[in-house]
Amino acid sequence: MTTDVSNLGGRQAGGALAVELTGLEGLKLPRKSWFPRSTVIRVLSPLILLVAWELIVRIGKVGEIFLPPPLSVLRVFVRLTADGTLPYAIWMSFLRTGQGFLYGSLLGIIVGLFVGWSQIIEDIVDPLVAAIYPIPKSALFPLFMLWFGLGDPSKVVTILVGVLFLVLINTVTGVKTLNPILIRAARDLGASERQIFLKVVLPGALPNIFTGLRLGAGIALILVFVTELEATNSGLGYLLWESYQLMLVQQMFACIITFGILGILSTWFIQWLEKVLCPWSTTVTRQ
Amino acid sequence: MADIVARNVRKIYNPDKRYPVLAIDEVSLEVRENEFVAIVGPSGCGKSTLLYMVAGFLDLTAGEIKVNGKPVEAPGPDRGIVFQHFALFPWKTVLRNVTYGLEEQKIPKAEREKIARKHIDMVKLTGFEHHYPSQLSGGMKQRVAIARTLAFDPEVLLMDEPFGALDAQTRGVMQEELLSIWSKRKKTVLFVTHDVREAVYLADRVVIMTARPGRIKEIVDTKFAGYKSTEEVLESAAFAQKTHQIWKSVREEVDKAGPLDG
Numbered sequence: 001m002t003t004d005v006s007n008l009g010g011r012q013a014g015g016a017l018a019v020e021l022t023g024l025e026g027l028k029l030p031r032k033s034w035f036p037r038s039t040v041i042r043v044l045s046p047l048i049l050l051v052a053w054e055l056i057v058r059i060g061k062v063g064e065i066f067l068p069p070p071l072s073v074l075r076v077f078v079r080l081t082a083d084g085t086l087p088y089a090i091w092m093s094f095l096r097t098g099q100g101f102l103y104g105s106l107l108g109i110i111v112g113l114f115v116g117w118s119q120i121i122e123d124i125v126d127p128l129v130a131a132i133y134p135i136p137k138s139a140l141f142p143l144f145m146l147w148f149g150l151g152d153p154s155k156v157v158t159i160l161v162g163v164l165f166l167v168l169i170n171t172v173t174g175v176k177t178l179n180p181i182l183i184r185a186a187r188d189l190g191a192s193e194r195q196i197f198l199k200v201v202l203p204g205a206l207p208n209i210f211t212g213l214r215l216g217a218g219i220a221l222i223l224v225f226v227t228e229l230e231a232t233n234s235g236l237g238y239l240l241w242e243s244y245q246l247m248l249v250q251q252m253f254a255c256i257i258t259f260g261i262l263g264i265l266s267t268w269f270i271q272w273l274e275k276v277l278c279p280w281s282t283t284v285t286r287q
Numbered sequence: 288m289a290d291i292v293a294r295n296v297r298k299i300y301n302p303d304k305r306y307p308v309l310a311i312d313e314v315s316l317e318v319r320e321n322e323f324v325a326i327v328g329p330s331g332c333g334k335s336t337l338l339y340m341v342a343g344f345l346d347l348t349a350g351e352i353k354v355n356g357k358p359v360e361a362p363g364p365d366r367g368i369v370f371q372h373f374a375l376f377p378w379k380t381v382l383r384n385v386t387y388g389l390e391e392q393k394i395p396k397a398e399r400e401k402i403a404r405k406h407i408d409m410v411k412l413t414g415f416e417h418h419y420p421s422q423l424s425g426g427m428k429q430r431v432a433i434a435r436t437l438a439f440d441p442e443v444l445l446m447d448e449p450f451g452a453l454d455a456q457t458r459g460v461m462q463e464e465l466l467s468i469w470s471k472r473k474k475t476v477l478f479v480t481h482d483v484r485e486a487v488y489l490a491d492r493v494v495i496m497t498a499r500p501g502r503i504k505e506i507v508d509t510k511f512a513g514y515k516s517t518e519e520v521l522e523s524a525a526f527a528q529k530t531h532q533i534w535k536s537v538r539e540e541v542d543k544a545g546p547l548d549g
């Protein structure tokens with residue numbers, strides 16, 4: 001921070017901030033002049049890759065069966081979208097992922113807050129987490145199929161468990177690393193234990209909770225793919241697997257690209273949610 | 288209205304662990320109602336520890352502390368603390384940080400905001416009501432912390448180096464402001480500082496603590512009666528003499544603590 005000279009009245013205080021901001025702008029100036037060139041490069045780089053890809057296939061160095069030309073992938077992508085195949089697959093995968101993610105993160109947040117807050121609860125939960133966390137969650141899928149049957153519940157539960165642990169662990173970290181002085185300050189200002197929990201511990205842990213949600217969204221997509229390889233005939237993972245078995249290589253690429261788009265969309269969604277719920281977070285205020 | 292009485296207070300951190308720390312020992316102190324007492328002493332001598340115990344955040348290892356005749360058991364709204372490290376809620380704006388204490392006292396919303404804005408104005412932060420702490424400088428954060436504590440109007444003010452992060456000019460303005468609040472609203476103040484001049488200027492009495500384990504070394508009367516203005520006090524021979532006396536006394540303790548301790 002710059003020297004604080006904002007002592008001589010509101011106007012000067014504003015002036016001090018202005019100084020600070022121009023100071024920052026001054027720092028950013030060289031970067032700003034690079035920005036357009038950087039954007040151009042960023043757009044060009046994937047375009048060049050696509051062109052190279054198209055050319056390589058056209059020249060015939062790589063068989064179309066391994067690497068279809070991008071334009072043919074686009075054609076299939078459009079067709080699958082138009083005939084409803086892709087939207088239906090996305091919708092089915094979204095239902096499974098959405099439910100697993102929602103329940104998993106809610107459970108993770110609630111349990112995590114209590115684990116971080118209470119030593120007894122931590123002593124109960126911590127060994128269980130330590131034992132289960134290292135298991136790849138996809139390895140639990142067969143077990144869940146045994147318990148919950150071949151339908152959607154076993155898939156949802158697998159995703160739930162994967163999300164749960166990541167959110168739980170990050171929530172606990174958030175509570176544990178909360179500056180204890182803030183709890184003291186709240187107590188000093190007259191807050192009860194319940195209010196401290198809701199008004200200090202919860203918001204204090206929120207930035208870490210969002211870290212957990214971001215990681216959780218990533219694992220949810222992985223798990224929905226893995227679980228859709230088995231015991232279903234719907235969903236994006238199933239469609240991708242079926243494309244492989246039928247050697248529909250364009251369709252495979254269309255599915256892979258769709259997974260990528262879903263990944264980007266889920267990241268955006270969580271970023272937006274953080275902006276709304278966590279406007280003080282330095283990832284939001286210091287953009 | 289409240290007085291503070293500490294008797295034979297001792298604090299040992301980590302008593303059951305391998306490296307227990309005797310932070311303060313045999314501290315007895317009486318702060319009268321509406322009195323302004325400053326505490327000075329070398330870093331690590333237990334000034335914050337003593338303040339936290341009066342606030343009710345730390346258990347005493349031995350001795351007792353009474354505020355207003357009642358033994359301190361837990362934090363309460365009769366005592367307001369300004370922490371050495373601000374302790375603002377990062378998720379609340381400046382305005383919400385200041386209204387927080389009033390919220391807990393169930394003061395209606397409109398009234399809360401009025402009181403809060405008045406105090407934000409007092410610390411010269413009008414225009415920053417909707418900023419988050421992460422968007423403020425260190426000195427600005429400290430002023431928000433001061434406004435937050437003053438806003439809920441506790442009888443006892445416990446201030447831990449409240450002006451430490453401020454530049455000399457702001458510090459002067461805030462000192463004046465504190466003195467005027469203190470004389471208008473009648474508060475008992477326990478004020479920790481490293482700045483001996485500040486202590487002598489603000490306080491009725493200055494408590495000098497020894498190097499760790501912190502004990503009370505001496506208590507110096509620093510009331511200057513009969514002066515017309517701040518400048519007159521600051522330029523008087525009596526002020527210079529007291530400042531020098533206390534400075535020397537603290538210096539002895541700092542030397543005792545050694546360059547690497549504390």
Ligand SMILES: Nc1ncnc2c1ncn2[C@@H]1O[C@H](COP(=O)(O)OP(=O)(O)OP(=O)(O)O)[C@@H](O)[C@H]1O
Binds near residue numbers: 309329332336337
């Ligand atoms: N939580 C703690 N656990 C163990 N020891 C502690 C703890 N807090 C403080 N101490 C020890 O107690 C002593 C007094 O600490 P305290 O913070 O009260 O000092 P201080 O006088 O406020 O110092 P400063 O002027 O640097 O703020 C220090 O030597 C420190 O090592």
Ligand SMILES: [Mg+2]
Binds near residue numbers: 371
């Ligand atoms: Mg201290």
